[in-house]
Amino acid sequence: MTKEELFGEIKKKESFLCVGLDTDPNKIPAHLLKEEDPIFAFNKQIIDATADYCVSYKPNIAFYESLGTKGWDALQKTLEYMPKSHFSIADAKRGDIGNTSDMYAKAFFKNLDFDSITVAPYMGEDSVTPFLYKGKWVIVLAHTSNKGGLDFQRIINKDTGNFLFQDIMIKNQEWATPEQLMFVVGATRAESLLDVRKVAPDNFLLVPGVGAQGGDLQGVAKYGMNKECGLLVNSSRGIIYASNGTDFADVAKKEAQKLQQEMSSLLEKYL
Numbered sequence: 001m002t003k004e005e006l007f008g009e010i011k012k013k014e015s016f017l018c019v020g021l022d023t024d025p026n027k028i029p030a031h032l033l034k035e036e037d038p039i040f041a042f043n044k045q046i047i048d049a050t051a052d053y054c055v056s057y058k059p060n061i062a063f064y065e066s067l068g069t070k071g072w073d074a075l076q077k078t079l080e081y082m083p084k085s086h087f088s089i090a091d092a093k094r095g096d097i098g099n100t101s102d103m104y105a106k107a108f109f110k111n112l113d114f115d116s117i118t119v120a121p122y123m124g125e126d127s128v129t130p131f132l133y134k135g136k137w138v139i140v141l142a143h144t145s146n147k148g149g150l151d152f153q154r155i156i157n158k159d160t161g162n163f164l165f166q167d168i169m170i171k172n173q174e175w176a177t178p179e180q181l182m183f184v185v186g187a188t189r190a191e192s193l194l195d196v197r198k199v200a201p202d203n204f205l206l207v208p209g210v211g212a213q214g215g216d217l218q219g220v221a222k223y224g225m226n227k228e229c230g231l232l233v234n235s236s237r238g239i240i241y242a243s244n245g246t247d248f249a250d251v252a253k254k255e256a257q258k259l260q261q262e263m264s265s266l267l268e269k270y271l
């Protein structure tokens with residue numbers, strides 16, 4: 001999916017919501033455990049319920065690979081079930097020496113046909129560039145939502161005066177254009193988006209942390225939105241586990257709709 005196509009979907013849906021499929025067998029409603037593939041059965045109902053309100057889905061790969069071959073099967077079925085209009089993100093946080101990154105890229109772009117993958121950039125150029133496939137996206141971790149996101153990412157480089165995360169963002173833009181490179185910035189770090197936009201005005205940002213982590217959607221839009229929206233805001237637990245009863249899909253739909261409505265107002269205000 002191109003940047004223009006993604007922006008087109010955002011305008012059409014009046015939404016920049018990404019629904020996170022962090023599907024945990026210990027958290028899904030008990031009645032689904034009788035299904036042959038409970039994880040896929042859950043995801044299918046979540047996708048059916050939320051597709052009108054979001055533009056993207058992000059399965060977090062840890063939840064699937066932790067289940068072995070059954071998890072990989074459920075992931076593949078889930079990916080195939082997602083509407084093609086929705087931007088798919090393999091949240092795998094990969095990155096290794098070149099020939100190993102090549103294999104990770106094959107796993108998620110050739111074997112599985114994801115639109116994008118999250119990548120940890122710590123190992124540098126040869127760990128990131130193998131993910132630069134034509135028509136696919138690399139989503140590089142910049143300033144993450146978690147507490148540990150403050151351990152290294154805000155260290156100031158005395159040579160450049162920048163935060164480490166800004167230098168990482170600048171360097172990655174030498175390797176890839178805004179047509180194929182996004183960055184991750186936590187919704188818990190809304191004000192840091194000013195520093196993010198200083199060094200990456202044109203890139204799309206994947207912004208997780210709304211909902212369960214208490215991120216600030218209003219602040220994210222205020223500081224992070226650019227002329228093409230430039231945001232995909234993810235919520236996982238806040239949507240998919242809003243209810244653990246038989247009404248889980250209806251309640252997930254309402255949560256997704258609530259976020260879409262807020263996003264619609266924000267698009268009107270800032271775009």
Ligand SMILES: O=C(O)c1cc(=O)[nH]c(=O)n1[C@@H]1O[C@H](COP(=O)(O)O)[C@@H](O)[C@H]1O
Pocket residue numbers: 020022060091118143144145146184185186208209210211212213234235236237238
């Ligand atoms: O790369 C990510 O998606 C990510 C980066 C980050 O800084 N923080 C973060 O929470 N995430 C992911 O986003 C999702 C957030 O889930 P919830 O907190 O349940 O909405 C999880 O899959 C996390 O792994």
